Amino acid sequence: MNIINGRGYIALFKKLYKIKKQHKKEQKIYQQTIQIFPQFKYPDLETCPDYSEALRNKFHLSYMLGEVLIKADINKI
Structure with a gap:
């Protein structure tokens, strides 16, 4: 790009x-x-064996940026 x-x-x-x-x-x-x-x-996320690892990934930079982009799209900022 x-x-x-x-x-x-x-x-x-x-x-x-x-x-x-x-x-x-x-x-x-x-x-x-x-x-x-x-x-x-789909089963509940809490029942998945790698649920605790997924919780740790929520604090990764790319996850947090994606979360901000999703919220911005919902709020139409």
Whole structure:
């Protein structure tokens, strides 16, 4: 990506938008699927064997940046 002249940022935002759009589509399909087949529902996170490791990863820089981006998108800052 060529960040010097700004095209890299534009490409990044386009890619993030595509990811967001795909995620929303997959969420909708998942909700429809578990209504028909409730046995396919994901287990609670607390029951996963690596749950404690996931809690530690919440304090990683990339996780926190992603969390800020998600909140900004929700609040439309």
